[in-house]
Amino acid sequence: MVLLGLRNLFRAKTRLAVAVLLLALPAFLLLVLQAILTAVETHTETLKRNVDNSLQLRARGSMGHVNMQGNETILPQSALDTAIRIPGVAAVEQYLLAMTPTEGHNFAMIVGVNPGETRRLESHGEAGNPRIVAGRDLTAADRGQRVAVIGQGVARWARITSDNLASATLTLDLKRTHPVIFALERPPATLRIVGVYASGYVFGDMQLFVPIDTFREIYGVPEGISWLFVRAVSADRLPEVEAALRRELGEAADIIAPIAAAEFERTTTRAVRRFSAIGSALAAALMVIVVFFVTLINVRERTREIGTLMALGASGAGVAASFLAEALALAALGATAGAAVFAVAGSLVPGQLFGVAVSPFLPAQYKDALRGALAPAAGLGPSGAGWFLLATAFAACAGSAWGLRQVVKLSPVEAIRHE
């Protein structure tokens, strides 16, 4: 009977094609929503991992960029040891920052980092999640070497692509100035570019990460720290750590608690979750309606046939099973078509839809970051895929339920006499 149902699917070809298209649309939408949700939840996870337990320290009243007008003051190197000794501190990460002009009034950020430690993004330090998209990351062997990993914005400016990456170099001219950048009387430095990362937003992509020892050498900063990130062993201990830091370093440092993951979750993640739940429910309802009408038409149209099958000895349940199989196969085809479109256009649409439908509900500071993070990551977690399959099966069952009821209630005579 199941086989019979599957064959019945292909009887009315035009109807099948229309139904599959009508199902593909909500299926696609469902996938897009799941992709957005996945992206936002990944983002939340990143925040939790990198931010929740951390505080940022900068020299009091300064951005801590070694060549930025009025912001060149940096923390003393001793701040690192002071911070490390505070009870409840799990780790400290030090960074040095400088700016270099690019085109017009634009500039890129040079960040000295200990290879292996978190690559933080200026002004989105809390939200950044840069991923290597070409080449490699910095490694311990790079310490002191003239190498850099750059954002794709910098790569575009320097005309570095994955094709010419193997021989790519970039020269920093420390004498070049800019309305906010002052000249340093130091020789230019040529860096070998070993990797390109993507952060998902424009400004985040305008950074160069170099090993911190290399930075010190190039900029002539033997000691001192632009940013000091202090991570507590747990979020619970953070207030205690913060109090100790204020006590010990409060004179010299501004202590900044980045917007916490909890805050992000309370606003953004929740808004996106709600939006995608409503959208998914609507899309699933649309699928249910399509299956409903197709099944109903089929049952009406084949009433005599149903009677014939019953006269030949098929049970009502058996015939209903064949219609259910047909509905499931139809929903599966629609879902497959939707998934195919998603595979092709899935990297574009989530960003668009996000911009139009989701971002109005989000706090301003996250919109760009999230929207950017979406585009390359139109992936779907296993839970997203699971939901999608579940929704498809649900649409098939719920949509065909009424039609199946009609089938089971039908007596052979009624069906055969049906005109």
Add this chain to the structure above:
Amino acid sequence: MSDRAPGNSQAPLVLLEQITKIYRKDTQEVRALDGIDLRIESPGMVAVVGPSGSGKSSLLHVIGAMDRPTGGEIVVAGRRLAALGNAELTAFRRNTVGFVFQTFNLIPNLTALENVALPMEFNGVDKRERRRRALALLDRVGLAPRATHRPGELSGGEQQRVAITRALANDPPLVLADEPTGNLDSTTGQLIYELLEEIARGRTVIVVTHAEPLAQRAKRVIHIQDGRLVS
């Protein structure tokens, strides 16, 4: 109460006692069958004739367990139909009766062979055996070469031969045919009738027909009028 009629071995294949079938719609009441007593003992062809609306189809439907009578007792092949539940009625229709329709009622997207094999599929016969038997049956009516054709590719007479073959798939003791020649010209109808006669050598065939000359060839003719048998 047992669903087996007493004195099973002596029991007739079909036994109807005081069968009534009343269709009700709102306050309207139609007595399609009105106190029918009928015994059909031995194999052979039984013709049912009567004017339109006299209850011929209704009679066939209650005998074939396609519909339940409003009152009375039916025993077919030793089974009291009133005592059977839905699942048992399904099995009864599958094993005990074969139904032939005026409009053939072949499943349009299945081939002749698959149509014939369908009742065996419902009976759980395995695929190779279904095929073998369906082909043998089609061969008997000269349609083996058309086994892979769909109903739309067959003439009316050929379709009805396939339908008759399908009715025989599970080798039922009783075949019910409701105006099987009604949609065919008289020559083709004649052929179908001969086929039914041949089938009726080994089993009981009850055939409803308007064609008087055909009815006269039956072993027995039952006249029905206003839901009652007339002699």
